[in-house]
Amino acid sequence: MKNTSSLWWIRVPVIFFLIFGTMEYFIDSGDQPAIIAYPITQFFMLMVLILLIAIELILSSIETVMFQTLSEEAKERYLSSKSKKWEWTWGKRTYQKMLGSKPIEAEGEIVLDHNYDGIRELDNKLPPWWVYMFYASIVFAIIYMLRFHVFNDYDQALEYEQEVAAAQLEIEDYKKTAKGLVDVNTVELLVDTSDITAGEKIFQSNCVACHMADGGGGIGPNLTDDYWILGGGIKNVFHTISEGGRDGKGMIAWKQTLKPVEMAQVASYILTVINGKTAANPKAAEGDIWVDPNAPVNEIPEQVSDTTSVVMN
């Protein structure tokens, strides 16, 4: 039997993409599509595809089997009914209805009985699509008025505040993951080995000329001790690197050369690796001992005088 009007090639993809769309809509997978975020869904969609094809195959074989049971005359009838050109009659009829226009042959029914130099007027009805939209807008207006002017559901100011608050949360979230966005206010000490090794590379290629490879100092101050001219701690060190030292001292602002994340990396390298190391040839301390104002205050234990201890100087 020749299956002239089978539409499986429309049905299968349409249903497939409907299921795919529904899946993407309902699975919350962040900013990645679910099909990438959760590889199991690829398997699921493959199963769906196989299932759809199987259903089509089963349906068409049922049709074939049923067809074989028909009498010759019924076969003829069946085939001719199937081969009729497929038309979307429902859609066409609805379209006509919504236009509400009379076919030209029927215009005689609605022509008005005046005639100006051969120009005549038709008493057409308002097109239903327009009338329905008009009714819908009335319904909308009533609901809107009750909701916002009688029951005061919410107003623009509240809506604005909610949206700003939501956006602020999103920005915070984004800043947490986007390292490239750090600035002096958000910079944190990086501890990942990858960041520290990256920081070391940056230090070796940009800073050793003045600070020495071990941070002992030369033209620039000693970075291994606890004394800081421009303040210690990640925020101050980041700020010094980014904006440079005092005028005329020789420490340029590195923000033109290094990316924010690179400055955070080299600052973290200085603070976690260089600082506290014993340099081969340390420069004398400059600046003040830096105490982290946010450090937890430890109770200083009472000094116990130990008479047996030997003071070595």
Ligand code: HEC
């Ligand atoms: C041309 C020499 C030179 C280079 C190159 C240089 N610095 Fe400096 N650096 C200095 C000088 C000089 C100072 C002291 C600035 C001041 O006294 O205001 C300084 C200060 C600093 C401080 C502050 C120290 C303190 O005691 O407060 C840090 C941190 C620092 N440099 C990091 C770096 C880093 C990181 C690099 C490489 C990206 C770098 N420097 C490259 C000369 C240099």
